[in-house]
Amino acid sequence: MKRLLLLSALAVLAPSPAAQSPAFGLVIRNARIVDGTGAAWYRGDIALRGDTVVQVAAAIEPGGATVLDAGGRVVAPGFIDIHTHARRGIFEVPTADNYVRQGVTTVIEGPDGSSPLPLGEFLTKLEALRKSVNIGSFVGQGSIRSQVIGNADRKATPDEIRQMQALVEGAMRDGAFGLSTGLFYVPGSFTPTLEVIELAKRAARFGGMHKSHQREESVQVLDSVRETIAIGEEGGLPTQVTHHKIIGKANWGRSLETLRLIDAARARGVDVTSDQYPYTASSTSVASALLPAWALEGGREAQARRLKDPATRAKVRAETIAMIRDARGGGDPKNVQFASCGFDPSLAGKTLADLTRQRGMEPTIDNAADATLWLIEQGGCQGIFHAMSDEDVERILAHPTTMIGSDGEVPVFGRANPHPRSYGTFARVLGMYVRDKKTLTLEEAVRKMTSFPAARLKLTDRGILRPGMKADIVIFDPATVRDTATFEKPHAYAEGFTHVLVNGEVVFENGAITAARPGRVLYGPAKR
Template sequence: MLVAAAIIGACGRGETGKGSGAYDLVLKNGWVVDGSGNPRYRGDVAIRGDRIAAVGFLSGAPARETLDVGGLVVAPGFIDMMGQSEIYALIDNRLFSKITQGVTTEVTGEGGSVAPLTERLVVDDSDAMKKWHYREDWRDLDGYFTQLAKQGSALNIATFVGATQVRLAVVGKENRSPTAAELAHMSAIVDTLMEQGALGVWTALEYAPASYSKTEEIIALAKAARRHGGIYASHMRNEGIRIDDALDELFRIAREAAIPAEISHLKLAGRASWGRMPRVLARIDSARAAGLDVTADQYPYIAGETSLDAAIPTWAESGGWDSLLVRLRNPETRARIQAEMLHPTDGTEGFYNEAGGASGILITGVFQDSLRYMQGKRISEIAAARHRDPIETIFDIVVAEGGHRTDAVYFLMSEPDVQTAMKTWWVAVNTDFPGVAPD
């Protein structure tokens, strides 16, 4: 696939009706950026079927259709190094926002992944399946990709094994370590899914229940992935004032599992950490010089999207949604959670403080239709309209959702830090978002 083939059909000047021709499509006079790192050059690209057939100066080459794309860039389809479209592809396989921006391949599986699935986990997703009209009829990657192939997808999708998903399938949502037998079972699941085509194992250690995982547990899963040539990717345990500790953990996992490691959406979250990106990059360069195969990816924005309940201390989420709702309905526990959001006891700032408080948190998606009026508003706005404390407002929304996710954007990063990382050759780009359509 070519980016230009996806996005410039209506822009170029067409020449059609030339018979069968040697090629199906020729894009002529474009700026060719081939992904090799070489400078762009003006040239033509010929396509036959779903393959690039020729690149160069193809003047007069016969084709069923020729488009003059002068002034536009022709490039291979972009790879989104971290997307979230695996379920969205089953809901609306157009994945419109990705394909119209030139993304043709997406890598997914951050923490949660499409497999493994258990009956219990499918029940947890039952409300979402009813609302969005899809079915989780698979239990492993072979089953998922069989279903995806039946429905078709505008994107190529590649996936990791989400370590959170494996933990949910075997241990559940409790704050505890796996037993030896459970850890062996988890490693065996990774083995099986790697054989079915997974790229590696991916953690999301800032969120419950993954945050309950000890480093040794992750190393065991990483070793299972490594046996099949996989890599380890991680939304690290902290991306703010404790990022050095998080980097130390990632380096240890890469070293002890003898596995390449990818830092997911590299950032410095929270004003207390702004300006430290050159130092973080230097630490990663030092690890690379010492023999570790460490790379990173990032999204090119100063805000990150996750769930509203991510602002709540992870201990309060032990046991899952039902347990969290019970705690939020208990006045004493609710007061403790609020106090720890303002003054965390684990040495971090927490999402609420990293975002600069309620004005830095924007609601972007709700599950309950009755809460749709909140979409596009900041917590500070919603709280002011309700004459309510901002943190109490967060709790009210989480409770009102009844155990379903509220999507929120947290304004966490500084533009200079984003640009500094972006200029580093071993940092790739991702969206950390699914493909969606305006309709």
């Protein structure tokens, strides 16, 4: 009798099924699931609890959960952008609208050898920021070298190498995903390969990878790919050709050879990959693109002194003429477009040919070199450089070792004239290269945006739609997805995306950014 009374009491005290918490918080129904692995899509439902995917099945009974009807659209893992300059704008636009509206849920900072130092302070500042996207960072070799040596064109001493190794180690412990190099930029351009390898070895100890804006992407691009491979092979860590491209008409087609080098290295056991944005124009500072590295040594004051010396100016001018003719200038001043100019915002969107005419000269290459030197003396500009071929872009994109990375930033909508890659990279791949050109299958394109970069970064809980993974999710219509940003009108959001979730919370729906700010700082393998 006592046992029966106890059971009756427990039955009274136990909550009714209706009062219990639902098994799921959100169920996405009627999904065309592209899970990120590259496997064929299938139809099904996805259930979330908190920030995690807990079930994927042909049909899921939602119970008391909120239901999001995908309406047969593609549901995929949130896109991971492995190469961004998101610190340009993330504190001003923490919703990162340009990225969220094209399905990007994670942005990785610190590319091209440039990162904040100390990295830990930067990441702490990001932790305090209420943001819509996840963010992490590499540590930049150029930033480290600049702190220890400055912008001097010389080899590091053994003691300086030890100091730089200590900075790499500190950044890895702070949460860096690895070491980035920008050997095209000062002071990376002054760095011998062996010095980079010594820093790469230190990043390797903590599970990091290396990625490089290569020393040269035009005439000497093959040597640069060999160097990137060597850094990984001798440094003992995965290595990546970042924004893989071929610059200059005379070099078009050499992606056949750069990809052969990657294939050959992988065949002998070197873990080398690449990333790419799907455009035939690059973007960087006009000084870096059109002046020789030696002319940039020592910073602005040293540059100004060189340009005031007639003999040195003539030498710089000759090299600038060659760069406009054969490299990033694309063989014509009209192929150089200004993205932003601090000293004269009205130049944004205009070309080097326009500036040359504005200076009272015909837009020949020689005259454009004079206009370029004048521009540098005024403070310089960020530029866009039309100097690549569609064939190389498509060939690199199709290669199985290439993932997607925008090389973009977080622009303030309507300000300046940025490269459209910031607004359109991922949508462009899905619209132009999957649907229209059929360069990639839908499943392979999504793999290049999700599980591939996640594996590269050792993000074991993101990049695939399966139980136990974090609920970073994008929903889009493959029939309508497209980029709308152009070089003439870059401030235009991607279309075809209906919902974006970050860590289980909806950050974009019904064409608008929501009030949710669930983005997190993601840390590299040494801090997890």
